[in-house]
Amino acid sequence: MSLPAATADPSVRALRMRLPTGPQAPRLARESVGAVLDPHRYALGDGRMCLSEVVANAVRHSSAPDLPLMLIGEADGSLFAAVRDTARTVPMTPATADGPLAEDGRGLEVLGALADGWGFDRTRSGKWVWFRVRHPRSDTAERQVAA
Numbered sequence: 001m002s003l004p005a006a007t008a009d010p011s012v013r014a015l016r017m018r019l020p021t022g023p024q025a026p027r028l029a030r031e032s033v034g035a036v037l038d039p040h041r042y043a044l045g046d047g048r049m050c051l052s053e054v055v056a057n058a059v060r061h062s063s064a065p066d067l068p069l070m071l072i073g074e075a076d077g078s079l080f081a082a083v084r085d086t087a088r089t090v091p092m093t094p095a096t097a098d099g100p101l102a103e104d105g106r107g108l109e110v111l112g113a114l115a116d117g118w119g120f121d122r123t124r125s126g127k128w129v130w131f132r133v134r135h136p137r138s139d140t141a142e143r144q145v146a147a
Contacts, residue, residue: 011075013037018066019083025059026052029069029083036073046114047079047133053107054083054129061087062126077135078116086126 013036019025030048037044051071058067062085072080091108111118111131118131 013073015069015071017069019055019069020066021059021062021064023059025067026055029055029081032069032071033073033079036071037077037079042077042135044079046136047081050111050115050118050131050133051079051081053110054081054131057091057107058083058085058087058129061085061089063087064126078132080130080132082128082130084123084126084128088122088126090127091120091129 015032015035017032019028029051033039033044033048033051037047055067055069064086068084070080070082074080114133115131116134118129120127120129
């Protein structure tokens with residue numbers, strides 16, 4: 001898993017928690033983003049949307065009673081998130097006969113469109129699915145500081 005580099009910066013916040021495997025898990029995960037990133041300072045919509053997708057998939061495919069979740073809010077407003085499930089299957093977009101009218105199967109498309117990077121790492125008991133969403137103003141702020 002591509003974890004963010006260790007830093008002594010006190011503005012980097014991390015949270016580890018276990019979500020119940022149930023329909024409330026995506027909402028609880030979204031609400032937890034505010035614990036690692038200040039919602040008054042950063043636009044958190046893309047990160048929350050990606051988190052909803054990976055947690056909903058974990059709920060759907062896991063047989064465990066809970067899901068380990070890790071969130072890291074970085075100093076520039078970027079969000080790194082990872083959730084573990086017990087499924088041995090590899091994340092992929094399912095082929096569906098319903099095409100654009102299908103009720104599911106778009107999670108990885110959403111992740112691919114909104115995340116700056118994502119992936120998965122297999123474990124003995126399943127896998128971790130992770131992503132990183134950079135804050136939209138991060139690049140601009142870095143360029144202004146450098147100028």
